[in-house]
Amino acid sequence: MEDLLAIRVSRDAYAIRVSEISGLATDRKIVAFPSPIPELLGVAGIRGALVPVYSLAMLLGYNAETERTRWLALCGTEDPVALAFSDFEGYVRVPLTQLYAAEQKDVARTHVEHVVRATDMVRAVVGIPLIRKTIQRRCANDGVSKER
Amino acid sequence: MWTFGRKIAAGFTLAFLLLLGIGGVSYRSISALTSTSQLVTHTHQVLEHIAEVLGLLKDAETGQRGYLIAGDETYLEPYRTAIDGLPKVAKELRDLTADNANQQKRMDEAEPVIAARLAVLKRVIEVRREAGLEVAAKDIRLGEGKRLMDDLRRILAQMEREERDLLKQRAGEAEAASSGAKSTIIYGTAFCLVFVMAAGFFITRSLSGQIGAAVRHVQSSSAELQSAANQQASGAKESSTAMNEITTTISELLATSRQIAESAQRVAHVAEETSAAARSGDTTVQKSHESVNSIKRQVDLIVTHMLDLGKKSQQIGGILEIINELAEQTNILAINATIEASGAGDAGKRFAVVADEIRKLADRVGGSTKEIRVLIEEIRAAVNTTVMATEGGSKAVDLGARQFAEVTAALRQITELLGTTTAAAREIELSTKQQTTAVEQVNIAVSDVAKAAKETEVSSGQTLQTAGQLAGLSRDLTRLIQATASA
Numbered sequence: 001m002e003d004l005l006a007i008r009v010s011r012d013a014y015a016i017r018v019s020e021i022s023g024l025a026t027d028r029k030i031v032a033f034p035s036p037i038p039e040l041l042g043v044a045g046i047r048g049a050l051v052p053v054y055s056l057a058m059l060l061g062y063n064a065e066t067e068r069t070r071w072l073a074l075c076g077t078e079d080p081v082a083l084a085f086s087d088f089e090g091y092v093r094v095p096l097t098q099l100y101a102a103e104q105k106d107v108a109r110t111h112v113e114h115v116v117r118a119t120d121m122v123r124a125v126v127g128i129p130l131i132r133k134t135i136q137r138r139c140a141n142d143g144v145s146k147e148r
Numbered sequence: 149m150w151t152f153g154r155k156i157a158a159g160f161t162l163a164f165l166l167l168l169g170i171g172g173v174s175y176r177s178i179s180a181l182t183s184t185s186q187l188v189t190h191t192h193q194v195l196e197h198i199a200e201v202l203g204l205l206k207d208a209e210t211g212q213r214g215y216l217i218a219g220d221e222t223y224l225e226p227y228r229t230a231i232d233g234l235p236k237v238a239k240e241l242r243d244l245t246a247d248n249a250n251q252q253k254r255m256d257e258a259e260p261v262i263a264a265r266l267a268v269l270k271r272v273i274e275v276r277r278e279a280g281l282e283v284a285a286k287d288i289r290l291g292e293g294k295r296l297m298d299d300l301r302r303i304l305a306q307m308e309r310e311e312r313d314l315l316k317q318r319a320g321e322a323e324a325a326s327s328g329a330k331s332t333i334i335y336g337t338a339f340c341l342v343f344v345m346a347a348g349f350f351i352t353r354s355l356s357g358q359i360g361a362a363v364r365h366v367q368s369s370s371a372e373l374q375s376a377a378n379q380q381a382s383g384a385k386e387s388s389t390a391m392n393e394i395t396t397t398i399s400e401l402l403a404t405s406r407q408i409a410e411s412a413q414r415v416a417h418v419a420e421e422t423s424a425a426a427r428s429g430d431t432t433v434q435k436s437h438e439s440v441n442s443i444k445r446q447v448d449l450i451v452t453h454m455l456d457l458g459k460k461s462q463q464i465g466g467i468l469e470i471i472n473e474l475a476e477q478t479n480i481l482a483i484n485a486t487i488e489a490s491g492a493g494d495a496g497k498r499f500a501v502v503a504d505e506i507r508k509l510a511d512r513v514g515g516s517t518k519e520i521r522v523l524i525e526e527i528r529a530a531v532n533t534t535v536m537a538t539e540g541g542s543k544a545v546d547l548g549a550r551q552f553a554e555v556t557a558a559l560r561q562i563t564e565l566l567g568t569t570t571a572a573a574r575e576i577e578l579s580t581k582q583q584t585t586a587v588e589q590v591n592i593a594v595s596d597v598a599k600a601a602k603e604t605e606v607s608s609g610q611t612l613q614t615a616g617q618l619a620g621l622s623r624d625l626t627r628l629i630q631a632t633a634s635a
Contacts (some may be wrong), residue, residue: 003490005483018483018486018487018490019490021487022487022491023484023487024483024484024487025480026476026477026480034323090511090512091479091483091486091507129178138560
């Protein structure tokens with residue numbers, strides 16, 4: 001069985017694995033600060049620590065979301081990052097047989113390895129580790145450019 | 149436009165002025181001719197006197213010679229006549245030539261010569277009488293007498309020549325004056341004649357035209373009058389016929405008036421009954437109106453309660469939001485607890501089960517709140533619909549109440565109108581009776597009018613006759629004018 005959170009990113013249906021996140025938060029104040037990384041929305045206080053908040057929509061290749069991104073998925077425990085998205089639709093538990101490998105066609109799909117059929121619809125399962133790698137790569141690239 | 153009198157007066161005035169001009173010019177010419185003739189006569193008188201002076205002197209010489217030759221005193225008769233007449237004739241000659249300085253001057257010369265010649269004659273006669281023929285002949289031969297006579301002849305010849313010249317000149321002037329007078333009279337008369345003829349022609353033509361137009365107008369007017377008289381006669385006949393019809397109609401009208409009076413009585417009776425029914429209806433409508441007002445109050449109460457219900461459901465919605473938020477928070481906590489439990493490995497499995505149950509409970513609470521929200525929305529929609537329907541009912545009740553009020557007012561108005569109708573029906577009845585009387589009077593009046601129509605018929609015949617006479621008169625006048633014009 002696989003536990004998933006059904007979410008919406010720019011009105012598209014996605015899912016994230018519960019096992020890949022370290023927490024879920026909502027309605028936190030995000031304080032913006034200047035950064036060369038456009039996906040970085042700012043920082044927010046979660047569980048007594050300052051956590052950088054990234055726009056999951058922009059990381060998936062969408063434009064910045066116009067609706068309020070009130071939901072935050074906390075990822076990692078040592079260097080936690082928060083991924084902001086607009087809608088949380090529920091907690092779903094599906095058998096592993098409902099998970100299918102995804103085709104790699106566009107930018108959004110580079111972070112998607114599986115799709116799941118749940119609640120009568122097919123959702124792309126966002127790979128949180130892939131997202132974290134992308135964030136790390138962007139931060140590293142930003143550091144190199146600064147050294148030069 | 150000029151009147152006839154004015155035209156004729158203008159023509160005569162112009163003719164008179166022309167005649168006056170011609171007469172004036174002729175008078176002037178004749179005066180000049182008369183004056184010239186007088187001067188010619190005067191010149192002839194002067195010539196006669198000159199010849200008479202010379203003749204008297206010759207007579208004196210003749211008498212002297214006879215006495216000288218014969219010694220007879222009787223031969224001195226011509227001499228004595230000449231002695232007596234010469235001073236008078238000489239004086240007359242001087243008077244006649246008083247306005248001629250040359251002749252006066254010659255007279256001044258002639259008078260001493262005449263006196264000297266007479267003195268010589270007297271002296272010779274005296275010498276013959278006293279000294280005889282020889283002495284007297286000797287005196288004559290001295291030639292004094294001949295010389296004086298020659299001087300006198302010369303002077304008188306000069307006077308005669310001047311007078312002849314004057315005579316010639318005055319005869320020419322008299323001829324010219326005579327010729328001028330003739331020309332003035334002939335040409336002036338001819339011009340005046342032409343003018344009078346032209347004026348007569350134009351005045352006649354103008355008057356003929358105007359009178360002819362007037363006569364034609366009179367002719368057309370008399371024809372119209374004739375036609376009008378014909379129409380009047382036929383109209384009078386029609387009037388007479390119509391009056392008969394009117395009399396019949398009035399009789400029918402009389403019968404109808406009586407029927408109307410009876411109908412009016414019935415109408416008054418029916419109106420009274422209707423008025424009673426309307427009053428009864430008014431009472432019923434009043435009761436219905438009160439019932440409707442009661443319904444309106446109940447409906448207003450329902451609307452108030454429904455609005456309260458809407459407010460309450462809104463409050464429930466607010467509480468439900470809080471429950472939903474709590475459920476969401478519980479759900480998040482449960483998810484986080486699940487994550488933490490899975491991170492705790494086997495030690496967290498039982499906690500994970502609890503967290504899962506809590507999450508499921510939160511899910512159920514969330515689902516229930518959604519269902520409750522749906523139900524509340526449905527209740528609010530139903531309340532809104534009910535409120536709107538009730539407001540519609542309230543409006544309908546208002547409308548019904550107003551319509552009842554209108555019906556009440558209408559019934560009252562009907563009652564009032566029925567009162568008016570009853571009064572009017574009674575007035576109609578009374579008026580119809582008066583009308584009947586009036587119609588009878590009209591009947592009499594119509595008979596009089598019928599008589600008048602017959603009289604009109606007769607008078608239109610007379611008018612027709614007069615119009616015919618007028619037409620004949622205008623025809624006579626036309627003939628008269630045409631005859632005048634042709635003449």
